[in-house]
């Protein structure tokens with residue numbers, strides 16, 4: 151293993167020799183003044199420095215040493231600087247420590263003690279460097295935007311990393327707002343198609359009669375209003391990734407056409423006669439239980455198997471251990487920055503409420519809830535009331551959390567539906583969930 155580099159900044163030739171000799175376990179570089187020290191630092195980037203504060207031209211003062219210390223730490227904040235001081239230097243040593251020096255050692259040198267101090271510093275520097283490297287790798291990863299420490303969710307991320315390089319069709323299963331599109335985008339970024347387009351379409355958001363031409367495009371005059379030839383979304387994703395969200399909601403007739411595309415990899419625009427070859431990676435998602443849709447005759451079995459080459463099930467937020475508070479803090483930082491608010495934090499009861507809440511609208515509900523609270527809250531504390539969440543402690547007679555959550559969920563849903571006059575879209579918006587989620591919740595609670 152190569153020796154670790156250590157820079158000795160010392161103008162006394164005798165001490166230079168002594169330090170070289172006692173620190174022979176290190177690759178020692180020696181500088182006699184600030185300029186030559188900076189040159190060696192730039193060239194060798196040593197993680198460890200021992201330094202005399204009295205350097206020429208101010209050998210009797212500390213101005214050169216302190217200035218060098220600041221320059222070292224500004225360029226490489228993890229560098230561990232150990233100040234070698236005389237016993238009259240106390241004030242300057244304190245100043246150096248305040249400026250960020252790691253430690254000090256009093257002359258005359260005690261070689262064993264100094265080696266011990268340097269060893270400790272070397273260990274700390276190595277750990278810090280390793281952490282920084284890990285964070286950098288994480289920040290550079292296309293999945294960096296996914297905040298989670300839940301083992302189930304992390305497993306899904308690892309699977310995305312594994313399958314990204316293949317051309318297999320991927321089906322993402324998970325409730326509304328749990329991050330399906332975010333993962334699909336991450337998968338695209340990790341694939342070798344990342345320099346081509348990622349095109350997404352939500353099958354539930356587009357009326358059935360328009361979806362076909364959205365997907366496959368149309369020729370001029372194909373139907374009333376088709377005034378010009380328009381390529382479809384699949385074609386626009388040529389070479390890239392095509393993300394079909396809420397595939398479970400696609401009508402049967404269109405499912406047949408999609409299956410044909412998956413088998414033959416050619417499309418025909420509506421009203422067109424020629425076949426166009428398209429090379430895209432397909433990623434699909436749904437919040438529905440697709441197998442039950444197959445059993446009910448609402449989803450083609452052959453398409454189901456075709457899409458299920460790789461299936462990744464994303465856990466809902468309520469099942470992710472520790473993630474709700476982690477995400478809440480993440481969104482608070484983000485929205486504080488974008489809204490120009492500083493010093494805002496959750497109080498204890500808000501954090502308890504965040505943990506206890508069921509988050510039926512998953513991460514999207516959380517994101518909306520925190521944005522609202524950051525904008526609306528007065529003072530420096532975000533309370534449970536700012537979040538619009540009930541206090542976490544359930545009543546004595548209602549100690550079961552699931553029952554309490556169900557009851558709270560039912561109450562706010564009824565309230566939102568009442569306030570919106572039965573308008574589902576408005577009620578869903580108030581609740582911070584998508585329409586399909588609200589429909590699912592209404593079914594769950596038997597609300598018609």
Ligand SMILES: Nc1ncnc2c1ncn2[C@@H]1O[C@H](COP(=O)(O)OP(=O)(O)OP(=O)(O)O)[C@@H](O)[C@H]1O
Pocket residue numbers: 295296297298324325326327328329330331332333395437477513514517584
């Ligand atoms: N783990 C996460 N970390 C950070 N942000 C997240 C995470 N999961 C989701 N988000 C954010 O939450 C919002 C909803 O995520 P996304 O649109 O990917 O969910 P979805 O499952 O595709 O929803 P839907 O089924 O309703 O389309 C997005 O703004 C996304 O960036």
